[in-house]
Amino acid sequence: MAGNISEQSKIEALTDELNASKALLAAILNSTYYGIANYAAIRSDSGTITDFRIVFTNAEVPGNFGKKVENVIHKTCREVYPGIFENGIFKKMVHVIATGISETYEISVFENGQTIWLAAAIEKVGDSVTVTSKNITSEKESALHLEKVNALLEKKEALLEQKNSKLQSQNEELASFNYIASHDLQEPLRKIRIFTGRILELESGNLKEASQGYFENIGKTAERMQNLINDLLAYSGMDSENLKMKETDLNLILRQVFTAIEDISETKNVKFKFDYLPVIHGIPPLLEQLFSNIIINAIKYSKEGIAPEVSVSYELSQIENRKYHKIVVTDNGIGFEAKYKDKIFEVFQRLQGKKEYSGTGVGLAICKKIMQYHNGLIAADGNPGKGAVFTVFFPVNHP
Numbered sequence: 001m002a003g004n005i006s007e008q009s010k011i012e013a014l015t016d017e018l019n020a021s022k023a024l025l026a027a028i029l030n031s032t033y034y035g036i037a038n039y040a041a042i043r044s045d046s047g048t049i050t051d052f053r054i055v056f057t058n059a060e061v062p063g064n065f066g067k068k069v070e071n072v073i074h075k076t077c078r079e080v081y082p083g084i085f086e087n088g089i090f091k092k093m094v095h096v097i098a099t100g101i102s103e104t105y106e107i108s109v110f111e112n113g114q115t116i117w118l119a120a121a122i123e124k125v126g127d128s129v130t131v132t133s134k135n136i137t138s139e140k141e142s143a144l145h146l147e148k149v150n151a152l153l154e155k156k157e158a159l160l161e162q163k164n165s166k167l168q169s170q171n172e173e174l175a176s177f178n179y180i181a182s183h184d185l186q187e188p189l190r191k192i193r194i195f196t197g198r199i200l201e202l203e204s205g206n207l208k209e210a211s212q213g214y215f216e217n218i219g220k221t222a223e224r225m226q227n228l229i230n231d232l233l234a235y236s237g238m239d240s241e242n243l244k245m246k247e248t249d250l251n252l253i254l255r256q257v258f259t260a261i262e263d264i265s266e267t268k269n270v271k272f273k274f275d276y277l278p279v280i281h282g283i284p285p286l287l288e289q290l291f292s293n294i295i296i297n298a299i300k301y302s303k304e305g306i307a308p309e310v311s312v313s314y315e316l317s318q319i320e321n322r323k324y325h326k327i328v329v330t331d332n333g334i335g336f337e338a339k340y341k342d343k344i345f346e347v348f349q350r351l352q353g354k355k356e357y358s359g360t361g362v363g364l365a366i367c368k369k370i371m372q373y374h375n376g377l378i379a380a381d382g383n384p385g386k387g388a389v390f391t392v393f394f395p396v397n398h399p
Contacts (some may be wrong), residue, residue, distance in 0.1 A: 033134055034060065035060035051077055053075070086369070103121070248281070250278060270299055278394075297364070301335075330389050338381060345364050346365060378393075
């Protein structure tokens with residue numbers, strides 16, 4: 001009797017241990033992010049596998065299809081997952097049982113209005129298969145999105161290459177235009193000026209007053225055309241020149257400008273006032289042209305009978321958390337209406353007539369382009385009858 005009780009206790013202990021192991025295994029299988037299921041083969045009388053029965057599954061597998069374990073366990077695949085008979089997975093499961101060779105696959109399934117992607121491995125276990133799967137929808141969508149982005153980038157790269165090729169062709173045309181403008185167009189203009197000058201010099205006594213006026217207008221028009229061509233060449237040439245940046249003392253640049261315009265300054269009795277300017281990273285020839293254009297404009301558009309006054313001031317400034325050298329050129333000239341403060345930087349924009357004030361309408365457009373080369377800014381403000389203010393900003397720390 002005692003022996004039977006002892007044997008019974010051992011059986012109960014082993015049963016408890018087995019149940020605990022089952023519970024532990026179930027907990028592990030149900031807590032994993034992978035889907036794990038076992039499918040037993042269902043055979044016909046002839047031994048052919050016609051279906052599989054779901055012997056075990058954790059929640060991850062039916063959860064991918066909006067189902068619960070209790071609704072699928074012990075049912076056939078044809079009842080729960082009929083799609084496997086159409087997408088080739090059933091054949092793979094049969095092949096694994098027949099050969100004992102494991103298989104892997106990746107497949108997309110349209111379920112409940114959305115596409116899910118699964119990666120899985122099939123292993124033979126007796127007359128059944130265990131399928132371990134992982135939902136890779138997010139990874140696959142990211143990969144597909146990346147493919148689309150790469151395709152779009154390739155398309156844009158091809159478009160950019162096409163535009164670069166077109167730009168190169170335009171640059172070649174521009175170089176050809178520069179050659180024509182600097183040689184073929186300028187030569188006739190020089191001859192027109194020379195011949196009209198000689199006629200006025202040698203035949204002035206034989207010409208009527210009206211005829212003499214015509215020849216003078218021809219000479220002035222040819223001169224204006226020649227200046228316009230020179231300005232256009234300067235404007236377009238900045239895109240093709242080999243421009244090199246270096247540390248540049250703006251005080252030296254300003255002195256060079258004053259020396260170049262000394263004659264006109266003395267003729268108009270110009271009064272200059274300027275602060276000590278900084279050393280910046282720039283292109284000396286362009287900087288000289290920048291300040292020359294602005295200061296000559298200040299002198300050119302002076303008021304009748306009043307000596308021009310030009311001041312150049314300097315201070316450090318900050319715009320959007322970036323430091324700039326701020327240089328302001330102020331004059332006491334005729335000024336302009338504030339509504340034109342942006343328009344004056346466009347090519348061929350003139351606010352005054354050609355007869356009253358000479359010029360081509362390109363000078364300030366050149367100034368704007370020069371500032372763009374220096375990663376800087378230029379702004380203008382004016383007050384009719386009181387003068388104009390031109391402000392340039394050079395970055396303190398160059399790129």
